[in-house]
Amino acid sequence: MGKLHIGIAGAGLAGRTLAWRLLRAGCRVSLFDALQRGDERTASMTAAAMLSPLAELAVSDDAVFALGQRSMQLWPKWIAELAEGGGPPVYFREAGTLVVAHAQDQTSLEHFSRLLHHKLPEASRAQVHTLDAAALGRMEPTLAGRFGGGLFLDGEGQLANDQWMASLALEIDRLGGQLHEEAAVEHIEPHRIVTAGGSYSVDVAVDARGVGSKAEWPSGNPLRGVRGEVLRVECAGVTLQRPVRLMHPRYQLYVAPRPNQQFVVGATELESEDAGPVTVRSVLELASALHSLHPAFGEARVLRMSAALRPALDDHRPTVELRDGVWHINGLYRHGYLCAPALVDNLAHKLLGKDND
Numbered sequence: 320m321g322k323l324h325i326g327i328a329g330a331g332l333a334g335r336t337l338a339w340r341l342l343r344a345g346c347r348v349s350l351f352d353a354l355q356r357g358d359e360r361t362a363s364m365t366a367a368a369m370l371s372p373l374a375e376l377a378v379s380d381d382a383v384f385a386l387g388q389r390s391m392q393l394w395p396k397w398i399a400e401l402a403e404g405g406g407p408p409v410y411f412r413e414a415g416t417l418v419v420a421h422a423q424d425q426t427s428l429e430h431f432s433r434l435l436h437h438k439l440p441e442a443s444r445a446q447v448h449t450l451d452a453a454a455l456g457r458m459e460p461t462l463a464g465r466f467g468g469g470l471f472l473d474g475e476g477q478l479a480n481d482q483w484m485a486s487l488a489l490e491i492d493r494l495g496g497q498l499h500e501e502a503a504v505e506h507i508e509p510h511r512i513v514t515a516g517g518s519y520s521v522d523v524a525v526d527a528r529g530v531g532s533k534a535e536w537p538s539g540n541p542l543r544g545v546r547g548e549v550l551r552v553e554c555a556g557v558t559l560q561r562p563v564r565l566m567h568p569r570y571q572l573y574v575a576p577r578p579n580q581q582f583v584v585g586a587t588e589l590e591s592e593d594a595g596p597v598t599v600r601s602v603l604e605l606a607s608a609l610h611s612l613h614p615a616f617g618e619a620r621v622l623r624m625s626a627a628l629r630p631a632l633d634d635h636r637p638t639v640e641l642r643d644g645v646w647h648i649n650g651l652y653r654h655g656y657l658c659a660p661a662l663v664d665n666l667a668h669k670l671l672g673k674d675n676d
């Protein structure tokens with residue numbers, strides 16, 4: 320018997336990670352994307368890729384929390400497995416998250432802390448530590464003296480999404496997967512994927528096109544795009560060991576450190592399907608909040624400003640489902656990196672006919 324041939328539409332985080340897992344499991348995989356592999360316009364290439372099961376619980380629910388907790392166990396293992404292929408390393412840290420607020424915004428921080436306490440399962444509450452100013456300064460010397468205290472969320476992490484996506488593409492090539500670039504999928508059937516360039520028969524078809532598969536979603540459970548914008552800056556004068564979230568009544572800023580003194584600063588969240596360039600208003604909001612975190616950020620160089628659409632369902636939960644013979648992995652919303660390993664693992668087990676363990 321030949322290898323199981325799986326066709327995947329969409330080579331974003333979901334499609335690309337799934338393709339890699341299936342190749343490792345011995346499948347034949349054909350992957351199709353409308354863009355080139357390094358195109359930065361997708362959600363997957365725009366994200367800050369913070370892995371924040373605790374902080375995100377404030378705006379999500381226990382389903383996302385459970386996927387996030389499981390993914391936090393899988394990420395280090397999967398990053399090590401990806402490195403076995405000999406590709407470039409992927410920056411990954413599990414140094415927790417700091418949450419701070421300026422004196423005038425303390426009520427936002429207090430509210431966040433109460434919300435976490437109510438929503439977190441009892442067993443996870445010990446991961447939230449309240450810090451006074453001295454403890455905060457010891458943990459993140461750059462911020463010493465700037466805040467009266469904060470929260471430390473233990474066990475959270477982050478990775479460099481651009482490195483993850485680039486390394487995956489190389490590994491898919493190495494393992495013999497077919498990654499068709501600039502191959503927009505026009506139609507998906509249970510055993511067929513159709514692009515302008517050809518019609519490909521497969522054993523199983525998976526739709527992982529993010530917002531690109533909006534038309535495939537029923538009116539009772541619509542998929543929509545939620546606009547998000549981030550800045551990437553380089554700043555020689557500031558060193559952070561971990562992501563920092565700044566609570567604010569209007570917008571919540573996060574700053575996620577990356578290698579080479581770079582930082583991803585985000586993110587706006589707008590109910591809009593406009594994926595056009597970042598607006599002046601958003602730059603002003605993000606940049607002033609960044610500057611308020613530490614004045615040295617005033618000299619930061621802006622390397623990139625990006626906007627993309629997060630694929631979201633109304634319940635804001637990611638989903639893996641079989642509909643009319645086609646598998647769908649979608650609705651990753653603002654938790655794609657947080658949940659991807661658990662979700663992809665679930666889907667891979669279903670496709671391979673194994674129980675989810």
Ligand SMILES: Cc1cc2nc3c(=O)[nH]c(=O)nc-3n(C[C@H](O)[C@H](O)[C@H](O)COP(=O)(O)OP(=O)(O)OC[C@H]3O[C@@H](n4cnc5c(N)ncnc54)[C@H](O)[C@@H]3O)c2cc1C
Binds near residue numbers: 654
């Ligand atoms: C500003 C911002 C910040 C974020 N920060 C975080 C974070 O800190 N932590 C976190 O966990 N998540 C974060 N996210 C969310 C995360 O990025 C997404 O949940 C995730 O990337 C979605 O991945 P996806 O593969 O489902 O979709 P996408 O990234 O949208 O990928 C879909 C792919 O399908 C392709 N495609 C579309 N139409 C077609 C077609 N017709 N034919 C072929 N290919 C097609 C696209 O080109 C794309 O490559 C953030 C998102 C944004 C926008």
